[in-house]
Amino acid sequence: MDKRIWLQGVCTMYELEQKAKNAINKKAIIGDDIDFNQYKNDKVTHNKIQNISDVNDNEADEFLNVGLDIKGNNQSSFLLKDHSIVHCNSKSKNIELCGISEALGKHEWLKDYIWKAVNVDTDKYTARTYLNTNEGYFIRSLENTKNEQPVQSCLYISKDGVSQNVHNILIAEKNSELNVITGCATSHGLLSGLHVGVSEFYIKEGACVTFTMIHDWNKNINVRPRTVVHVEKNATFISNFICLKPAGNLQMNPITYLNGEGATARLNSIMVSKPDSNMDIGGKVILNAPKTRAEIISRAVSTGGRIVARGSLAGKFPGIKAHLECKGLILAEGMIHAIPEIEAYMPGVEMSHEAAVGKINPEEIEYLMARGLDEEEAVSTIVRGFLNVDIKGLPDKLVQQIDETIKETEKDMF
Numbered sequence: 001m002d003k004r005i006w007l008q009g010v011c012t013m014y015e016l017e018q019k020a021k022n023a024i025n026k027k028a029i030i031g032d033d034i035d036f037n038q039y040k041n042d043k044v045t046h047n048k049i050q051n052i053s054d055v056n057d058n059e060a061d062e063f064l065n066v067g068l069d070i071k072g073n074n075q076s077s078f079l080l081k082d083h084s085i086v087h088c089n090s091k092s093k094n095i096e097l098c099g100i101s102e103a104l105g106k107h108e109w110l111k112d113y114i115w116k117a118v119n120v121d122t123d124k125y126t127a128r129t130y131l132n133t134n135e136g137y138f139i140r141s142l143e144n145t146k147n148e149q150p151v152q153s154c155l156y157i158s159k160d161g162v163s164q165n166v167h168n169i170l171i172a173e174k175n176s177e178l179n180v181i182t183g184c185a186t187s188h189g190l191l192s193g194l195h196v197g198v199s200e201f202y203i204k205e206g207a208c209v210t211f212t213m214i215h216d217w218n219k220n221i222n223v224r225p226r227t228v229v230h231v232e233k234n235a236t237f238i239s240n241f242i243c244l245k246p247a248g249n250l251q252m253n254p255i256t257y258l259n260g261e262g263a264t265a266r267l268n269s270i271m272v273s274k275p276d277s278n279m280d281i282g283g284k285v286i287l288n289a290p291k292t293r294a295e296i297i298s299r300a301v302s303t304g305g306r307i308v309a310r311g312s313l314a315g316k317f318p319g320i321k322a323h324l325e326c327k328g329l330i331l332a333e334g335m336i337h338a339i340p341e342i343e344a345y346m347p348g349v350e351m352s353h354e355a356a357v358g359k360i361n362p363e364e365i366e367y368l369m370a371r372g373l374d375e376e377e378a379v380s381t382i383v384r385g386f387l388n389v390d391i392k393g394l395p396d397k398l399v400q401q402i403d404e405t406i407k408e409t410e411k412d413m414f
Contacts, residue, residue: 004270013335022121022233023120024131025129026121026123028125029251036163036222038192040162044084048085050087052079055405059187062156064317066184066215067181067182067183067212068153068181074093077089081312083134083162084135085135088137091149095139096138096139097140100114100167100168106127110138113169116200117202118199119201129165129196129197129198133166133167136198139169141173141207143176144176147176147178149179150181151180151181155182155184156187159187160192163191163193165194165196166198169177169200173207174204174206175206178208183213184214184215186216186217186218186244190220191222192221193222193339194221195224195246197225197226201237203235205233207232207235208232209238210240211240217246218248220308221238221247221250229254229255232263233262233263236264237256238261238268241267241269242269242351244270244271245273246305247278247279247297249279250281251279259288261289261290263293264293265294267285269298269309270299273301273305275305276305281307282308282312283298283312284314285312287313287320291319294322294323296323297325298311298325298327298329299328299329300326302328302329302332303332304357305334306336307328309326309338310325312342313342314342314343315344316345316346319350321351323353326340326354327356327357327386329386330357330358338355340355365379365382368382
């Protein structure tokens with residue numbers, strides 16, 4: 001390697017490290033006061049397993065709750081447990097799947113992507129991940145390929161007090177189709193933990209990515225995903241976020257840039273906040289090119305917890321179309337704060353939003369009870385209908401699993 005190129009790389013790494021160190025105490029939002037010192041710094045490692053079906057029964061059930069089917073023999077799968085990649089296997093010649101450290105060793109060109117979408121000094125969580133990365137996945141769909149079977153990924157914390165700092169890269173090459181189901185979860189009964197996930201997605205021209213994230217945390221876990229997505233010409237990014245279980249403190253606000261003409265983004269989120277849960281969840285789409293389209297749809301239910309539901313659209317070219325819809329339902333004493341935002345920088349944009357927070361209409365309950373349902377069944381039916389956002393591209397098995405989870409959620413409401 002040319003010495004000047006090597007020196008340039010060293011200088012860049014040094015500059016990034018200094019930025020990260022300067023930002024290590026930079027708060028993400030007012031009141032964000034998580035103390036890193038309460039978490040262990042020791043690396044927690046586990047042995048690899050050759051076959052994903054070899055995980056123990058208890059963990060298999062927990063993985064299935066977040067979309068990782070250990071019996072999916074034809075599916076590519078990635079499992080990170082605490083700080084170790086315990087399983088990684090691509091079943092498709094069209095998909096490259098490995099850990100981020102392995103990918104960096106294999107591909108010199110990856111330096112043009114890593115830490116280019118997300119700034120290391122965005123906040124103290126991105127800084128912490130840059131300074132102390134505990135692996136992550138690298139997913140790449142090859143050009144002009146269609147992958148019907150989803151890639152399964154699970155980021156799992158099994159030990160108390162663990163801080164899991166993950167860095168993920170996803171690249172969908174030109175005219176490829178990719179479906180990813182990723183779950184984030186903790187072992188049952190875990191008392192404390194911190195998950196920080198920095199993800200950088202690059203959706204190339206004409207590509208289509210459906211990315212479904214399912215969270216299943218314990219009530220004392222702090223969670224800080226940080227995601228930025230770049231979408232090129234005539235490409236599509238569909239994001240589905242589902243969190244139906246308690247989460248101690250969950251804060252995320254992914255940003256999607258529609259940088260190419262005709263690019264499209266659809267962000268769907270379904271969340272239920274139970275007592276002692278604190279969720280600050282959003283999504284922002286920046287329409288940076290002509291004929292771009294965006295839709296943000298969120299459904300929030302509080303059964304005693306706190307939800308801040310953010311949504312933001314920024315239109316920077318005439319002729320763009322975008323819509324934001326945020327609806328909340330309060331079933332017990334809790335709080336939902338809907339924050340829809342629209343920014344228009346040019347004439348000729350077409351953007352709209354609607355936000356509503358309320359309770360179940362007693363007349364709806366009476367109507368269903370008059371047709372033979374008892375009160376509990378009537379409320380459950382209404383809640384299920386409220387949470388039913390049309391999420392395209394999900395496999396039937398996962399849809400069934402989500403439906404079962406909603407049923408369990410309904411039981412907990414009473």
